[in-house]
Amino acid sequence: MDLLYGDRTRILEFFHSHGILVDPRALEIILHRNAGPLIENMLTDPVVSQGYLSESDILDVLRNGIKQDDSRFEINFPDIKVRSSVDDFRGYFVSRYSKLKRIIALSSAMRGSIPIKLAKRSQGEVKIIGMVSEVSTTVNGHRKITIEDMEDQISVILMKGKGVSRELILQDEVIGIVGSVSQGKTPTIFVNEIIRPDVPARIIEDTGRDPVYVASLSDIHVGSKTFRDDDFRRMISWLKSSDSDAQNVKYLILSGDVVDGIGVYPGQEDDLEILNPLEQYFKLAEYIREIPEDITTFIMPGNHDIVRLAEPQPVFPDRIKKEFPKNAVLLPNPFNLILEGRNVLLYHGMSLNDMVELIPGLNFDTIGRAIEEMLKRRHLAIKYGGKTPLIPSQEDYHVIDTVPDIFITGHVHSHALGNYKGVRYVNSSTWQSQTEYQRMMNFNPKPSIMTMFDLHSMSTIVKKFQAME
Numbered sequence: 001m002d003l004l005y006g007d008r009t010r011i012l013e014f015f016h017s018h019g020i021l022v023d024p025r026a027l028e029i030i031l032h033r034n035a036g037p038l039i040e041n042m043l044t045d046p047v048v049s050q051g052y053l054s055e056s057d058i059l060d061v062l063r064n065g066i067k068q069d070d071s072r073f074e075i076n077f078p079d080i081k082v083r084s085s086v087d088d089f090r091g092y093f094v095s096r097y098s099k100l101k102r103i104i105a106l107s108s109a110m111r112g113s114i115p116i117k118l119a120k121r122s123q124g125e126v127k128i129i130g131m132v133s134e135v136s137t138t139v140n141g142h143r144k145i146t147i148e149d150m151e152d153q154i155s156v157i158l159m160k161g162k163g164v165s166r167e168l169i170l171q172d173e174v175i176g177i178v179g180s181v182s183q184g185k186t187p188t189i190f191v192n193e194i195i196r197p198d199v200p201a202r203i204i205e206d207t208g209r210d211p212v213y214v215a216s217l218s219d220i221h222v223g224s225k226t227f228r229d230d231d232f233r234r235m236i237s238w239l240k241s242s243d244s245d246a247q248n249v250k251y252l253i254l255s256g257d258v259v260d261g262i263g264v265y266p267g268q269e270d271d272l273e274i275l276n277p278l279e280q281y282f283k284l285a286e287y288i289r290e291i292p293e294d295i296t297t298f299i300m301p302g303n304h305d306i307v308r309l310a311e312p313q314p315v316f317p318d319r320i321k322k323e324f325p326k327n328a329v330l331l332p333n334p335f336n337l338i339l340e341g342r343n344v345l346l347y348h349g350m351s352l353n354d355m356v357e358l359i360p361g362l363n364f365d366t367i368g369r370a371i372e373e374m375l376k377r378r379h380l381a382i383k384y385g386g387k388t389p390l391i392p393s394q395e396d397y398h399v400i401d402t403v404p405d406i407f408i409t410g411h412v413h414s415h416a417l418g419n420y421k422g423v424r425y426v427n428s429s430t431w432q433s434q435t436e437y438q439r440m441m442n443f444n445p446k447p448s449i450m451t452m453f454d455l456h457s458m459s460t461i462v463k464k465f466q467a468m469e
């Protein structure tokens, strides 16, 4: 990192690799006021990590220092009211569109993109950025998409037999189109190329420092009759052991469905060991108190938890919070965490159900592909109005503003560990045996697996705690 202080290109590359745009005036300030040594830590500053470093952000950092350290685990999350007026929907989609448009416009292939209104009056090649509002197949087997921007919409055609026709297009995703306009009865664009927001390909950098592990567990389902209590205890004993890998675990992530809840599906009472959801959390808190004090445990909700189902989901209420020890930090879902300078994106993963339906040939055993499609679209829940209830707030919190170093999901009880263009990702197992429902669906979960990421070398360890059966 020392090499880049004072080097314009490398400073820009550094921020870009973390998905942050730098205002040219901010860059001049970094260069001329020797702010280079600060930039690595700037990633933890909540203002900077929003994806855009402005002149005022950098002046603020120089004046007041970086907002982190003791307060870095103070989770501030806006209180989002559940509303659904036309204005709310508009605000939500405007936010989604503008954030993703800004990312797509970074691509050199999109240089010179114009509003749809203008494209409709153009000749020859045009570049537009819009949201997919409709996808259909014409009688001749071509695919027809309606694309909208803030003012207008246009039909675009993916010709059968062209490479681009094989592209998976999802409703409500934002894409860049390069194509030629045809001025027929209604102007239409014939597509040559589709540009996705995507993540820039990166090489994973090893800081060379001693390992610090973040360990990921998901879908614990405490309270269920099929919660794998023995495996979970074995995992905690290992964390407490003198094993050198265990000693290096500093963070633990519980990415939702930490308890089984109640009333999540019809007849769930028959599957519950602990009926009262509060008692399920008390039981979980007992386990967390067993975890060594120097490990910070982050706990977020999922669809089985006690908070509202619609995303973004808030943190657990105080009644539950006060049961947990001091080293437990409650998070909303989704959430972006900065650990040791690495960006760790956490999402329980309800939308993976939608993705399994939308992506031909995909199933829960090949869920890594769905995770990659999310990263490619820089969005955690593309489909609005599918199986994932989303709150139409004025900001779309599911846009992946900043490129994560690690992306953790759960929900489908599978285990998929991968690397997409330098983003390490995992679907993080479960601590529940096959449920009746899963048996019906012919799905075999992959339980009792802990996935560990070394925040310095970015290498991974998969630890299995499943008893021999």
Ligand SMILES: [Fe+2]
Binding pocket: 219, 256, 257, 302, 303, 304, 348, 410, 411, 412
């Ligand atoms: Fe879930």
